[in-house]
Amino acid sequence: MASSSTYRLSCSIPGHEMDVRGLATAAFPEGGFVSVSRDRTARVWVPNSSSSGGFSEVHCMKGHSNFVSCVCIIMPNETYPRGLIVTGGNDSNICVFSLDRTEPMYILEGHKNTVCSLSAGRFGTLLSGSWDTTAKVWLNDKCMMTLQGHSAAVWAVVILPEQGLMLTGSADKTIKLWKAGRCERTFTGHEDCVRGLAVVNDVEFFSCSNDASIRRWMVTGECVQVYYSHTNYIYSLCVFPNGQDFVSTGEDRTARVWRQGECVQTIRLPAQSVWSCCVLANGDIAVGASDGIIRVFTESEERVASPADLQAFEDELSKATIDPKTGDLGDIKMEELPGREHLNEPGNRDGQTRLIKEEGHVEAYQWSVSDGRWVKIGDVVGGSSQQRSERVMYEGKEYDFVFTIDVNEGGPSMKLPYNVTDDPWLAAHNFLQRNELSPMFLDQVANFIIDNTTGHTLGPAPSTSDPFTGSGRYIPGAAGQGPGAGADPFTGAGRYIPGQGSTHTAPAGVADPFTGGSAYSSAGLRQTGTNIYFPKTEGVTFEQANATQILAKLRELNGGAPQEHRLSEEVLGSLERLLLAVCDAKAPPQQHPTEEQITLLWKTTHWPEDIVFPVLDILRLAVRHPEVNARLCGGTEGVSLCNHLLSLMAPQGRPANQMLALRTLCNCFAGGRGRQLLLGQREAVLGRAADLRAVGNKNVHVALATLVLNYAGQLLGRPAELEAKAQCLSVASAALEVVQDREAVFRLLVALGTTVSGDTTAKDLARSLGVPSQIDKYAGVSEPAKVGECCRLLLNELQ
Numbered sequence: 094m095a096s097s098s099t100y101r102l103s104c105s106i107p108g109h110e111m112d113v114r115g116l117a118t119a120a121f122p123e124g125g126f127v128s129v130s131r132d133r134t135a136r137v138w139v140p141n142s143s144s145s146g147g148f149s150e151v152h153c154m155k156g157h158s159n160f161v162s163c164v165c166i167i168m169p170n171e172t173y174p175r176g177l178i179v180t181g182g183n184d185s186n187i188c189v190f191s192l193d194r195t196e197p198m199y200i201l202e203g204h205k206n207t208v209c210s211l212s213a214g215r216f217g218t219l220l221s222g223s224w225d226t227t228a229k230v231w232l233n234d235k236c237m238m239t240l241q242g243h244s245a246a247v248w249a250v251v252i253l254p255e256q257g258l259m260l261t262g263s264a265d266k267t268i269k270l271w272k273a274g275r276c277e278r279t280f281t282g283h284e285d286c287v288r289g290l291a292v293v294n295d296v297e298f299f300s301c302s303n304d305a306s307i308r309r310w311m312v313t314g315e316c317v318q319v320y321y322s323h324t325n326y327i328y329s330l331c332v333f334p335n336g337q338d339f340v341s342t343g344e345d346r347t348a349r350v351w352r353q354g355e356c357v358q359t360i361r362l363p364a365q366s367v368w369s370c371c372v373l374a375n376g377d378i379a380v381g382a383s384d385g386i387i388r389v390f391t392e393s394e395e396r397v398a399s400p401a402d403l404q405a406f407e408d409e410l411s412k413a414t415i416d417p418k419t420g421d422l423g424d425i426k427m428e429e430l431p432g433r434e435h436l437n438e439p440g441n442r443d444g445q446t447r448l449i450k451e452e453g454h455v456e457a458y459q460w461s462v463s464d465g466r467w468v469k470i471g472d473v474v475g476g477s478s479q480q481r482s483e484r485v486m487y488e489g490k491e492y493d494f495v496f497t498i499d500v501n502e503g504g505p506s507m508k509l510p511y512n513v514t515d516d517p518w519l520a521a522h523n524f525l526q527r528n529e530l531s532p533m534f535l536d537q538v539a540n541f542i543i544d545n546t547t548g549h550t551l552g553p554a555p556s557t558s559d560p561f562t563g564s565g566r567y568i569p570g571a572a573g574q575g576p577g578a579g580a581d582p583f584t585g586a587g588r589y590i591p592g593q594g595s596t597h598t599a600p601a602g603v604a605d606p607f608t609g610g611s612a613y614s615s616a617g618l619r620q621t622g623t624n625i626y627f628p629k630t631e632g633v634t635f636e637q638a639n640a641t642q643i644l645a646k647l648r649e650l651n652g653g654a655p656q657e658h659r660l661s662e663e664v665l666g667s668l669e670r671l672l673l674a675v676c677d678a679k680a681p682p683q684q685h686p687t688e689e690q691i692t693l694l695w696k697t698t699h700w701p702e703d704i705v706f707p708v709l710d711i712l713r714l715a716v717r718h719p720e721v722n723a724r725l726c727g728g729t730e731g732v733s734l735c736n737h738l739l740s741l742m743a744p745q746g747r748p749a750n751q752m753l754a755l756r757t758l759c760n761c762f763a764g765g766r767g768r769q770l771l772l773g774q775r776e777a778v779l780g781r782a783a784d785l786r787a788v789g790n791k792n793v794h795v796a797l798a799t800l801v802l803n804y805a806g807q808l809l810g811r812p813a814e815l816e817a818k819a820q821c822l823s824v825a826s827a828a829l830e831v832v833q834d835r836e837a838v839f840r841l842l843v844a845l846g847t848t849v850s851g852d853t854t855a856k857d858l859a860r861s862l863g864v865p866s867q868i869d870k871y872a873g874v875s876e877p878a879k880v881g882e883c884c885r886l887l888l889n890e891l892q
Contacts (some may be wrong), residue, residue: 094612098351099358099443099463100390100400102406103377104147113381115164116371120176122151123194124374127178128387131518132742133162135180135190138387146396148389152217154190156197157182159535160518165211167219180362181208183535187221187231203229203236206246212259214252216859220259222247222728228261230274230819232858237819238274243267249290251298257826257863258312260298262287268300270312272830273743273862274823275783281309281318291330291339301327301341303847307351321358324351329369333376340378345417346381346443346470348390359444360390361459361470363409366516383516413471436467448473494546498524509538517542517850604878606839607633626883627846632762632803634717635796642674643710648686650704658700667693672711676716687714691724698737703748709741709753713760722764731770739781748790755782755796762803772807775817779804783824791834796834798840801825805847821848826862835880838871842883849890856891865891 100361111131119125125148137152139215141668160183165606167177167189177198187208188199206224213219219231224246230238240261249262259271265428270278285303292298293309297317301307305327307320325344332339342348344366364382377391388406398406416575440447440460446465447458449877455473460466483496492510511517513547521538525531539886549716593635606626651660660668671690694715697708715721725734738754758778771778782797805821807816825841825848830836845864859865871884 098392099461100152100360100378100392101392101463103389103396104398105402105406106138106148106387106389107385108138108150109134109385109387111160111385112366112368112383113385113387114160114162115180115522116369116379116381116387117164117166117178118371118373119178120166120168125151126371126373126379127164128379128381129161129164129180130381130385131162131705132385133157133182135161135164135178135188137178137192139216146398152192152195154178154180154188154195154197156180156188156190156200157184157186159183162207163173164210165213165219167213167217170217179211179213181221181784183207183522185223185225187211187219187832189234199230199234199748201234201236203239209246209248210250212251213863214259216857216861218252220250220252221752223248225264228259228271230259232815232861233683235815235854237815237858238823240271240274241254242269242276242279245286248286248288249300251290251292253291253292253295253312255295255312255863257861257867260290262300266302268310273826275827276817278312278314280310280314280316280666283318286574288326288328289330289341291332293332294336298421299330299332299339301330301343303327305343305345307341318354320351320354320356322351322359323347327583328367329376331370331372340370340372340444342370342380346413348378349444350378356875357443358462359459361410361444361468362388363406363413363471381757393646407468410471411469414740415471415473418641421440438558439465440467441789480714496541496545498541507543511542511546513546517546520715527632588710606843606883624877624886626886627842627843628809629802629806630809631801632759632768632806633840634760634763635713635756635799636717637713638676640676643672643707644669647707647711648708655701655703656781657706664693665699668697668708671715675715675721686718686721688724691715695725695730695734700749701740705741706747706749706753709750709757713753713757716757716760716767717763719764722761723766724771726761726764726766731766732774735774735778739777742781744784744787746801748788748793751785751788752790752792752796755785755793755800758782759796760797762807768807772805772817775804776820779820779824783827786828786831791837794828794832794834794837795840796823797828798837798844801828802840802844802847809847809850812854815854815858818848818852819858822855822859822862826864826867829867833876835874839877839880839883842868842871842880842887846883846887846890849887859891 109128109130109132113128113130114128117127119127119137122139125137127135127137128137128604133155135154136150138148139151141147141149161180162183163181165179167179167340169176173191175192180188185204185208188197189199191198204223207275207310208221208223210222217233222228226245226247228240228245228247228250228335229236243261243263243265245264247261247263251260253260257273260268262268266283268280268287269276277460283302283304287300287302289301290298296312298310299307300310300447303326305323305325307327308316309318310316323341323343323345327341327343329342330339338352340348340350346362346365346367348360348367348370351354362382364384366383367380369381373379379387379389379421381387382490394735430448433449433451435447435449436458443460443462445460449456457470457473458467460468461468485492487495487508487510491591493513494511496509496511497509498509507528511520517539520542521535524538525534648665671694674684674686692710698705698712700708716725741750742753758771761771782800785793785797801821801824808817808821821844825844829841832841849859865888868884868887871880872888874881
C-alpha cells in the first residue's frame with residue numbers, strides 16, 4: 094500500500110455535541126474506536142465499508158450524570174468475547190458497558206471526585222485515577238485497593254505489562270510506581286502536573302506534563318530522555334505498535350508525531366484544546382478536540398480525504414482565531430512583522446510557523462512539507478499592538494468578567510471570575526469548590542456562564558486554562574539472632590533472648606509444618622497428595638517462653654532504669670505472678686491474672702523503649718489468656734493497646750520491640766476480643782507491619798509473616814471482605830520481595846494460599862498482581878521441603 098511521508102487528514106467525524114475528552118482503540122468491532130465526551134456519552138465508531146471511507150457510529154452509551162472524561166477497553170475474554178468498554182466521569186463514577194446495551198452493565202462507585210483516567214490489565218483488573226488524589230484497583234465489580242500517596246489530582250494511570258506494576262501521574266508533579274498496592278518508587282523531574290502516561294515496554298514508559306515536556310523513564314527510576322516541541326500543556330500520548338514512535342496532543346492546538354526521538358510532524362487543528370488521541374489498528378491517528386469533532390489522519394494515500402474535504406479543513410484552520418498566550422507565537426509587535434512576501438520563502442521544517450502582517454491584522458501560517466507550501470492556520474488576536482477590551486480586576490488579576498452570584502437570599506454574595514478563553518464547566522467547578530457549594534449546581538453555574546458570555550468567545554477555543562493543575566491552581570482534595578548462643582542480640586548482655594525458637598511444639602508425629610522438622614513428613618505428603626498447608630484456619634501463636642530468664646532480665650534492667658521509671662519490689666512481684674499464671678495452662682482459678690496485675694502490666698509497657706522489651710515479652714504471653722485478652726483487647730482499651738503496639742513498630746524503632754509487638758498482635762488472635770480488635774484495626778495494623786519488611790531481621794520477618802497468615806485465616810470464608818483479602822495479598826507479595834528467611838517465606842506462602850482458597854475473585858487478583866511469577870522461584874526449594882511443597886500447591890491453585 095502506498096504511503097506518504099506525513100500524516101494528512103483522512104476524515105472529520107461529527108457526532109459529539111461537546112469536547113471529545115477521551116479515545117481508545119476498540120477490541121471489537123475490527124478497526125473501530127471508542128470516544129467519550131463532555132456531552133455525557135460514549136460512542137463506538139467503525140470504518141465505513143463504502144469507498145468513500147470515513148467512520149459511522151454504531152453504538153451510543155449513556156450512564157453518567159455529568160461529562161465523561163476518560164475511557165479504556167477491557168480485552169475480550171471467555172465471559173465477554175467482544176470485550177468491555179469502561180468510562181469515567183465527572184459524577185465520580187465508572188461505568189462498564191458491553192456492546193449489547195446502551196446502559197451500563199454495572200457502575201463502580203467509590204471515588205469522591207471526577208474519575209479522569211483509566212487503564213485495564215489482565216484478569217479483569219482495572220486501575221482508575223481521580224481528582225480525589227487517589228487511584229483505585231478494581232477487579233470485576235469490586236474495589237480491591239486504594240492507592241494513596243499523591244497530594245493532588247491523579248490525572249494519569251497505566252498498568253504495565255509486567256504483572257503487578259502500576260503507574261500513577263499527578264498534579265503534584267510526580268509519578269509513582271506501585272507494586273501489589275504499595276508505592277515502590279516516586280519519579281520526579283516534571284515541573285508541572287503530569288497529564289498522561291504511556292507504556293513503551295516492560296521496563297520503560299513515557300509521561301507528558303503541563304510543563305510542555307515529554308519524558309521517557311525506566312521503571313528503575315532513571316529519566317533517559319526529555320522531548321521538547323509542544324508550547325503549552327500536553328494532555329495525551331499514544332505509542333505506535335513499534336513501541337518507540339508516538340503521537341502527542343496538547344493545549345497548543347496541535348497533535349505531534351514523534352519518530353526516533355524527534356518531532357517529525359506538527360498537525361494543527363482548528364480547536365484550542367486537543368484533548369486525546371489513539372493509534373488505530375491500521376496505523377492511522379484519531380484525535381479528539383474541544384470543538385467536539387474527531388479527526389482521523391493517515392499516511393496512506395488510499396485513505397487521504399478528498400481534495401474538497403482537505404480544502405474544507407484548510408479553510409477551517411484559516412478562520413481560527415489564535416490567542417498568542419496559548420501557543421508559541423510570543424509577544425507580537427505588528428509594526429515589526431513582514432508582509433505576504435515572507436511566504437515566498439520555503440520553511441525549514443514541517444510545522445514551522447510564520448506570522449505576517451495583512452491589512453491591519455496578523456495572520457499565522459504553517460509550513461507543510463507534504464504540500465510544499467505555507468498553509469494558513471488562523472488569525473492572531475491579542476498582540477501587544479492591538480487594542481484590548483476593558484477588563485475587570487479581581488484579587489490582583491484581570492478577567493473578562495467577574496459575576497456576582499447570590500446563592501441564598503439575604504446571604505453574602507460570591508464572586509465568579511471568568512475569561513472568555515476559560516472552560517465554563519471547569520470555571521464553574523472551581524467556583525463551587527472555592528465556596529464549598531454543592532456539586533449539584535455545576536450545570537446551573539456553567540450554563541449561567543455560557544448564557545452571559547455568548548458572543549464573546551474567541552472562536553472555537555473553549556479552554557485555555559486548567560484550574561485543576563499545577564502551581565497556584567486548584568488541587569482537589571486539599572486533603573537475626575546473633576551467632577552467640579548465650580548473648581542477647583538486642584542488648585549485648587545477659588542470656589535472655591526474647592522469643593528464641595519457634596512456636597509451640599506439637600506432639601511428636603503430628604504433621605504440623607509450623608512446629609519444626611521432627612514433626613513434618615514431606616514423604617507422607619507426597620504419597621497422599623493431601624494439602625496440609627492451607628487453608629490455615631487456626632491462628633499461629635508464639636508460645637515458647639523461659640519465665641526465669643524474662644524475669645531476670647526485667648530485674649536487671651529495672652536496676653539501671655531512671656529513678657522515675659524504676660519499679661518497686663511489689664510491682665515486680667505482681668508481674669512475676671502474672672507471668673507464671675499465664676504460662677501455666679493448668680493454674681488454679683485463684684492464680685489467674687487479677688485486674689490489678691493486668692493494669693500494672695499495661696502501665697509498665699510504657700517503659701522507655703530501650704528497656705521495655707522484657708515487659709513486652711510478658712504482654713506477648715499474657716494476651717493469650719482469656720481474661721487478659723478480654724480486658725486489654727476490648728473497647729477503648731483495645732484501641733489504645735493497638736496504637737501503642739503500632740508506635741513500637743515504627744520502622745526506625747528497635748528490632749526487639751518491633752518483633753515483640755508483632756508477636757503480641759499475633760497472640761491477640763488467641764481470644765475473641767483480640768480477633769475482633771485486630772479485624773477492626775486491620776488496615777492500620779497491616780499497613781504498619783508491611784513497613785517492617787525492610788528491617789533486616791529474620792525474627793521480625795517471621796513475626797510479620799505470621800501476622801499476615803493469621804489475618805488470612807480470619808478472612809477465610811468471607812467473600813465480601815475483598816479489600817481485606819487484597820491487603821493480605823499486597824502485604825504478603827511486598828514482603829516476599831525482600832524476605833530471605835525460609836520460615837518467613839513459608840508462612841507468607843501459606844498466607845497467600847489461605848487468602849485465595851475457595852475465592853475465585855481473590856485468585857484473579859493474585860494472578861493480576863503477578864503472584865505466580867513472583868513465587869515460582871520457590872517451587873524447587875528442597876530445604877526445608879515444606880517451602881517447595883507449599884509453593885507448588887499454591888501455583889496449582891492459581892492456574
